[in-house]
Amino acid sequence: MGGVELLQFALAGLKNGAIYALVALGFTLVYAATGAINFAQGEFYMLGGMLSVWAYAGLGLPLPVAGLVGVALTAVVGGVFEFLAVRPRKDGDLLAIIIITVGGSMVLSSAARHLFGPLEKALPAFSGTGTVSIFGAVLEIQSLWILGLTTLAVLALWYLYNRTSLGRAMRACAVNRDAARLVGIDPRKIVTVSFVLAAALGALAGLAVTPLTQTAFDVGPSVGIKGFAAAILGGLGNPIAAVAGGIVLGMLESLSIAFISSTYKDAIALVVLLGVLFWRPQGIFGASRREKV
Amino acid sequence: MSSESSAALEISGLSAGYGRVEVLRDIDLTVARGEMVTLIGANGAGKSTLLKAVVGLVAPSAGSVRLFGADVTRMSPERAVREGLALVPEGRMLFGPMSVEENLRLGAHTRSAEEFSAERDRVFELFPVLSERRGQSAATLSGGEQQMLAVGRALMAQPRMLLLDEPSLGLAPRIIAEIFAALETLRSRGITILLVEQDARLALKHADRGYVMRTGSIALHGAADELLANDDIRLIYLGAWRGEGE
Numbered sequence: 317m318g319g320v321e322l323l324q325f326a327l328a329g330l331k332n333g334a335i336y337a338l339v340a341l342g343f344t345l346v347y348a349a350t351g352a353i354n355f356a357q358g359e360f361y362m363l364g365g366m367l368s369v370w371a372y373a374g375l376g377l378p379l380p381v382a383g384l385v386g387v388a389l390t391a392v393v394g395g396v397f398e399f400l401a402v403r404p405r406k407d408g409d410l411l412a413i414i415i416i417t418v419g420g421s422m423v424l425s426s427a428a429r430h431l432f433g434p435l436e437k438a439l440p441a442f443s444g445t446g447t448v449s450i451f452g453a454v455l456e457i458q459s460l461w462i463l464g465l466t467t468l469a470v471l472a473l474w475y476l477y478n479r480t481s482l483g484r485a486m487r488a489c490a491v492n493r494d495a496a497r498l499v500g501i502d503p504r505k506i507v508t509v510s511f512v513l514a515a516a517l518g519a520l521a522g523l524a525v526t527p528l529t530q531t532a533f534d535v536g537p538s539v540g541i542k543g544f545a546a547a548i549l550g551g552l553g554n555p556i557a558a559v560a561g562g563i564v565l566g567m568l569e570s571l572s573i574a575f576i577s578s579t580y581k582d583a584i585a586l587v588v589l590l591g592v593l594f595w596r597p598q599g600i601f602g603a604s605r606r607e608k609v
Numbered sequence: 610m611s612s613e614s615s616a617a618l619e620i621s622g623l624s625a626g627y628g629r630v631e632v633l634r635d636i637d638l639t640v641a642r643g644e645m646v647t648l649i650g651a652n653g654a655g656k657s658t659l660l661k662a663v664v665g666l667v668a669p670s671a672g673s674v675r676l677f678g679a680d681v682t683r684m685s686p687e688r689a690v691r692e693g694l695a696l697v698p699e700g701r702m703l704f705g706p707m708s709v710e711e712n713l714r715l716g717a718h719t720r721s722a723e724e725f726s727a728e729r730d731r732v733f734e735l736f737p738v739l740s741e742r743r744g745q746s747a748a749t750l751s752g753g754e755q756q757m758l759a760v761g762r763a764l765m766a767q768p769r770m771l772l773l774d775e776p777s778l779g780l781a782p783r784i785i786a787e788i789f790a791a792l793e794t795l796r797s798r799g800i801t802i803l804l805v806e807q808d809a810r811l812a813l814k815h816a817d818r819g820y821v822m823r824t825g826s827i828a829l830h831g832a833a834d835e836l837l838a839n840d841d842i843r844l845i846y847l848g849a850w851r852g853e854g855e
Contacts, residue, residue: 481718488704488715494666495702497686498695499766500719 320452325574326567327450331459333566334466338521338549339543340558341473342514345551348490349503349510351418352413356397357518358540359424363390364519365531366428369437381442387519393424394515398508421536429533435442441527461591462524470559473513484508490553518543545589551599560601616675617642617770617801618663623672625662632658632827636672640770645792645802647812647833650822656805657699659771659822663803666688676770690784691719695768699775705748709739712747712758716765724767732761735791753784760791770801777808789815802829813837 339361346354351601368386369375377385401416441458448455477483489496496503521539522531542565550561569584592599618640626632632655640646648656650837663674665686671681676694684692704712713732717725717753722811733740742750747758756776763771777785781850785808792815796802806812806852813819813833821842829836 318653431692444678484711484715485718487707491704491706492702494686495698495704496667496715498664498698498702499715499717500687500690500714502685504685538683 322574323451323453325570327453327455327459329456329567329570330563331462331566332569333546333563334462335521335525335539335562336542336546336565337516337559337562338466338469339539340546340562341470341555342518342557343544343547344553344558345486345510345514345517346507347547349486349507350402350408350410350413352410353544354422354511354514355414355417355540355544356421357417357474357543358536358538359421359428360390360515360518360536361522361539361543362425362428362531362533362536363393363515365439365526365535366432366437366522366533367519368523368526369439369531370432372438372439379442381414382439383442383523386523387516390519391512391516392521395508395512395517402507402511403504407481421540425533425536431524432533434532434533436532437526438530439523439526456528458524458527462528463522465524469517470555470602473517473555478511481512486510541589542585545585545592548592549588549599551601554599554601557599557601561599564600574598614833616640617644617676617677618803620659620755621673621675623659623662623669623674625658625667625669627658627667633662633669636827638820638827638830640801640803641799642677643796643799644818645796645804645816647804647806647809647813647816647819648822649806649809649819650828652807654822655825656822657774660696660698660774660803660805663772664694666696669779689730690766690768693767693769695763695766695771696772697759697763697773697776700849701755703747703755703758703762706746708744708746709750709758710743712762713739713765716762719766720843725765728765728767732764735764735794736761736787753787756780756784756788758793760788764795766837768800770803771795772803772805774805775807776804777806785811809842810837 339357342357342360343353346352352364367389368383368571371385372379375382397420401420402413405412439468442461443457448457448460468527474491477487485496485501486506486509488499489501489503489603546561546565547558549565550557565585567586568588569581572584573581616639620636620638623636624631624634640815641647648659650656658667660668665684668683673680675681676692679692681689681692681694704715713729714725717728720728738754739757739761742754747755760773760776776788789811792802792804804812804816813836816833818830819833819836821828821836
């Protein structure tokens with residue numbers, strides 16, 4: 317296999333990795349706030365695409381506005397979902413919350429099917445269907461949008477975490493919930509904010525991908541599993557590691573197509589997931605966690 | 610009547626526990642404004658649970674807690690801190706991966722940016738070593754420095770009433786002396802203090818009054834010097850306390 321072909325696969329891996337990274341960030345944010353896995357995260361990805369299509373084709377809004385509406389509405393759905401489904405479970409029982417999110421994901425995809433129908437939907441590319449050539453490899457311009465938007469989202473999240481009072485409170489809550497309460501932080505607010513942000517990040521990924529791959533009511537679970545695998549790969553709870561996990565997973569998938577067969581592409585995420593859970597549950601970038609008593 | 614209205618903290622008939630296990634039974638305890646009161650007793654007597662019930666980390670099953678005359682029973686910790694009640698918790702509960710400065714900033718979560726800088730300077734005045742360590746993560750501090758940071762973080766909320774859970778635990782005598790000197794300074798600033806301690810002698814030497822807890826109830830209370838002179842107390846808590854519990 318030549319260098320150009322390899323580069324071609326690497327670029328495809330990077331593009332998919334960026335998507336997984338956004339979804340993985342959603343898992344990580346909710347995990348940091350609640351200690352639970354939100355299995356509805358893939359549905360936020362689905363809703364981001366579907367609601368943007370609805371705003372664009374249904375309401376006739378210009379594409380950039382439709383995209384904003386799609387992401388914003390999904391963020392609202394994330395907040396409402398937390399408020400109605402997760403918050404009432406006052407004892408914060410992890411297993412209960414996880415099951416609630418599994419049920420929630422079914423409700424969300426069924427609702428999407430009911431509202432928007434079973435057919436695949438498309439959006440036009442953000443700035444034309446052209447391609448660029450990078451050392452001989454070809455990349456769709458839409459992929460540049462995906463990489464750019466992911467980079468922006470990661471930078472924004474970094475800023476939020478490290479430079480704002482809300483982000484500091486979110487980190488404090490992840491370190492020690494009781495200590496956070498003692499300094500006046502309401503963990504319920506942090507959980508709601510985390511769901512809203514997780515939904516927005518997932519929606520952004522779903523929106524950015526729709527011009528390339530179309531979307532439908534049932535695209536959530538498979539992307540959800542990949543984002544989950546990426547988050548686990550990086551080490552749950554660490555945003556930087558979630559991004560790295562996403563990129564690594566995208567690359568692994570792409571290389572498996574290059575060197576093995578595209579048949580096994582979707583199995584890679586599961587193999588990675590199981591492998592990490594067996595051999596390195598704290599993730600490749602995670603330090604082993606010690607609970608302080 | 611006048612003593613009631615001037616109380617900083619008034620706990621009456623308080624019971625609490627975890628699930629069906631009752632840890633506190635019918636506790637009455639009062640701390641007057643500006644007073645330093647200590648709560649002593651063996652490990653497992655319920656001292657920490659009492660402090661948690663006061664700030665709202667544990668829900669009381671009966672009784673009431675009044676703070677400067679206002680009912681704060683079953684108020685959440687995040688609201689209680691806004692009412693001027695701060696707890697330096699057992700085991701310090703610092704935000705380990707975060708810096709000293711960030712821990713203090715979080716302590717001032719309920720305060721404005723200006724209040725933060727002013728209060729941080731006061732904490733650095735009280736514990737100068739924290740100022741030298743401000744960029745260092747809390748987890749890398751020595752035990753004494755961590756305890757100072759835990760006290761400092763609680764002070765950042767500008768509490769009127771400060772609860773402390775075993776601030777001397779595991780520290781060298783020199784550090785303990787420094788922390789108790791700081792508590793005296795805080796009292797002179799008008800902050801009311803309720804101090805849980807296992808080192809009964811140390812606590813009674815600094816406090817105005819003391820309460821002795823035994824298996825979930827108040828066994829006796831009185832002026833600190835009286836308790837120090839009390840034969841039963843001497844025997845049980847001043848002589849043998851080191852051998853008790855874990």
